[in-house]
Amino acid sequence: MKILVCISHVPDTTAKINFTADNKEFVSQGVTYIINPYDEIALARAIELTDGGKGTVTAINIGDPSTEPTIRKALAIGATDAIRVNGNARDGYYVAKQIAAVAQKNNYDMILCGRESSDHNGSSVPSMIAEILGIPSIASAKKLDIEGPNATMEREIEGGKEIVSTAFPFVAGAAEGMAEPKIPNMRGIMSARTKPLTVIEPVEVPQLSKILSYDKPASRSAVKLIAAEDAGKLWEMIREEKKVI
Amino acid sequence: MSVLVYVENANGKFRKSTFELVSYGFALASKSGSSVIAISIGEVSSEELQKLAKYGASKILNANNEKLKTVNVQPYASVIAEAAKAEGSKVIVMPASFSGKGMAARLSVKLEAGLGENVVDIPDTSNGFVVKKGSYSGKAFAYVDITSDIKVISVVANSYKVIENVLTGNIQEFNPQLNDIDFKLTVKETIRASDKISLPDAELVVSAGRGMKGPENWGMIEELANILGAATACSKPVSDAGWRPHSEHVGQTGIAISPNLYVAIGISGAIQHLAGVSSSKVIVVVNKDAEAPFFKAADYGIVGDAFEVLPKLIEAAKMFKAGQN
Ligand SMILES: Cc1cc2nc3c(=O)[nH]c(=O)nc-3n(C[C@H](O)[C@H](O)[C@H](O)COP(=O)(O)OP(=O)(O)OC[C@H]3O[C@@H](n4cnc5c(N)ncnc54)[C@H](O)[C@@H]3O)c2cc1C
Ligand SMILES: Nc1ncnc2c1ncn2[C@@H]1O[C@H](COP(=O)(O)O)[C@@H](O)[C@H]1O
Numbered sequence: 001m002k003i004l005v006c007i008s009h010v011p012d013t014t015a016k017i018n019f020t021a022d023n024k025e026f027v028s029q030g031v032t033y034i035i036n037p038y039d040e041i042a043l044a045r046a047i048e049l050t051d052g053g054k055g056t057v058t059a060i061n062i063g064d065p066s067t068e069p070t071i072r073k074a075l076a077i078g079a080t081d082a083i084r085v086n087g088n089a090r091d092g093y094y095v096a097k098q099i100a101a102v103a104q105k106n107n108y109d110m111i112l113c114g115r116e117s118s119d120h121n122g123s124s125v126p127s128m129i130a131e132i133l134g135i136p137s138i139a140s141a142k143k144l145d146i147e148g149p150n151a152t153m154e155r156e157i158e159g160g161k162e163i164v165s166t167a168f169p170f171v172a173g174a175a176e177g178m179a180e181p182k183i184p185n186m187r188g189i190m191s192a193r194t195k196p197l198t199v200i201e202p203v204e205v206p207q208l209s210k211i212l213s214y215d216k217p218a219s220r221s222a223v224k225l226i227a228a229e230d231a232g233k234l235w236e237m238i239r240e241e242k243k244v245i
Numbered sequence: 246m247s248v249l250v251y252v253e254n255a256n257g258k259f260r261k262s263t264f265e266l267v268s269y270g271f272a273l274a275s276k277s278g279s280s281v282i283a284i285s286i287g288e289v290s291s292e293e294l295q296k297l298a299k300y301g302a303s304k305i306l307n308a309n310n311e312k313l314k315t316v317n318v319q320p321y322a323s324v325i326a327e328a329a330k331a332e333g334s335k336v337i338v339m340p341a342s343f344s345g346k347g348m349a350a351r352l353s354v355k356l357e358a359g360l361g362e363n364v365v366d367i368p369d370t371s372n373g374f375v376v377k378k379g380s381y382s383g384k385a386f387a388y389v390d391i392t393s394d395i396k397v398i399s400v401v402a403n404s405y406k407v408i409e410n411v412l413t414g415n416i417q418e419f420n421p422q423l424n425d426i427d428f429k430l431t432v433k434e435t436i437r438a439s440d441k442i443s444l445p446d447a448e449l450v451v452s453a454g455r456g457m458k459g460p461e462n463w464g465m466i467e468e469l470a471n472i473l474g475a476a477t478a479c480s481k482p483v484s485d486a487g488w489r490p491h492s493e494h495v496g497q498t499g500i501a502i503s504p505n506l507y508v509a510i511g512i513s514g515a516i517q518h519l520a521g522v523s524s525s526k527v528i529v530v531v532n533k534d535a536e537a538p539f540f541k542a543a544d545y546g547i548v549g550d551a552f553e554v555l556p557k558l559i560e561a562a563k564m565f566k567a568g569q570n
Pocket of ligand 1: 013037453454455456457479480481482483494495496497498499510511512513514515516517518521531532533534537549550551552
């Protein structure tokens with residue numbers, strides 16, 4: 001079994017998000033970067049499925065050299081080897097094209113992503129990769145088991161779930177529940193230094209969109225405190241002041 | 246040049262968020278003097294389809310085929326792409342639901358169309374096609390110019406109002422070409438948590454956290470939600486402990502919602518929780534700890550014990566609702 005796991009390099013979930021004065025760029029200075037939490041779940045499941053010599057796990061990231069510590073962490077957790085496509089992950093389409101180009105040259109049995117990156121929040125890369133390759137995709141998979149020639153997954157849908165089954169290969173976006181993230185141990189950290197990390201140049205991709213700027217949600221005005229004994233007045237207040245009920 | 250809107254149905258019925266999406270499509274199309282074409286896939290009665298005309302759909306394509314009965318992202322995306330080509334649509338509007346986003350991503354590849362995900366406003370077309378989208382897990386918005394000829398956007402529920410624009414609406418059967426390669430995935434079973442109000446669509450949400458102590462105390466949360474006509478939600482530890490179904494878990498690792506009103510009871514307001522709820526229009530927090538971080542992100546705060554405050558909120562909600570009728 002050959003598994004490709006897509007790792008995105010994202011600000012720590014508790015990081016403060018700041019932009020340059022012209023609002024055009026994210027300020028990465030002073031920000032700790034991590035493996036996107038869902039991608040950690042995907043990686044953990046891939047390692048479980050190939051445990052005991054049953055296969056290999058290749059971690060892939062599209063990014064500049066600054067993402068290498070994050071890729072090394074994936075190796076420390078247990079990926080067999082890694083690929084960095086030396087490009088600027090400007091949007092999901094670009095990323096998906098790069099990953100699909102690598103997949104076309106290698107026969108992976110499955111490609112695991114996270115269900116969503118915590119910076120772009122697109123939830124689009126896995127479905128795009130699948131579309132380029134002409135294979136099924138499961139946008140948000142909470143369980144993944146192999147049953148003979150098929151994989152069975154629990155797919156998250158609005159207000160419930162579905163049990164789906166597909167032949168290989170496919171692309172899935174890992175969600176909470178698929179596996180518990182793994183913490184690298186000392187041996188893993190030592191061996192990560194010598195595991196292969198191949199850097200390749202990106203394929204050309206047409207630019208379909210461009211980020212112009214960012215802004216932050218307007219901060220709320222100070223909280224209006226209501227004494228506990230007056231709690232009953234809440235609904236009338238909301239109706240009068242906010243008109244949402 | 247038309248705007249194509251994918252109208253998602255739930256068991257043959259359209260939800261409010263679908264009418265919202267058609268209204269959104271109409272507002273967008275009106276900016277360039279074009280019209281809205283709706284594409285419905287699966288089994289929906291003509292009576293139900295006709296409702297779309299009330300919100301501005303001038304043409305309604307009905308792709309009803311035995312093989313398309315259950316939602317399946319891959320073939321559905323092919324049907325929508327075929328409709329877009331047949332109609333010469335330049336903008337495709339999708340719901341930002343799990344399956345809607347999957348289809349939108351596939352459409353982007355099929356049509357070499359730039360994709361704007363999780364759009365929260367009408368695109369600014371004064372100079373290009375600039376969408377405002379959620380980014381950095383609720384901590385920021387990005388303004389993205391979609392420069393390709395065809396554009397695909399997925400729109401977050403509750404970002405736009407349902408507005409009537411009554412048109413005649415012309416329902417047409419749409420017989421798509423179906424391709425076996427699109428049917429490699431089979432849905433074996435669908436399990437719905439309940440038939441209650443769907444959380445991502447809900448305008449009002451009552452949510453509770455570990456402060457409720459145990460699942461046996463959720464009766465009060467459900468009662469309050471019922472009276473208000475709200476959906477119920479919870480924090481991650483609550484669903485992790487199995488007190489509530491995982492489908493109710495909101496936040497960075499759960500679902501992101503933007504209701505008009507979010508009432509949080511016994512939830513501390515951790516940054517990962519806020520990531521999924523901070524775009525709610527009005528936030529009410531009930532917590533016994535005046536220092537709970539959630540108060541900083543709230544519009545209304547009640548410092549008190551949930552077990553004392555909730556009965557008051559329930560009583561008052563009953564009176565409030567009675568007064569409205
Ligand atoms: C990578 C990552 C992702 C995460 N994703 C999510 C996510 O998606 N969603 C999410 O919710 N969390 C998420 N978390 C967890 C998050 O950090 C918090 O631990 C969690 O939100 C806390 O849940 P809580 O507020 O219910 O519980 P607690 O933090 O235990 O808070 C309980 C609150 O209830 C109050 N309380 C206690 N008793 C009463 C009473 N009788 N009356 C009134 N108030 C009372 C307390 O004062 C306290 O503020 C994530 C964490 C990580 C690391
Ligand atoms: N730059 C990247 N390199 C590798 N994988 C990525 C990258 N960006 C996104 N992904 C993968 O795609 C998933 C979904 O990302 P997104 O579509 O941005 O929400 C992530 O969880 C990753 O698995």
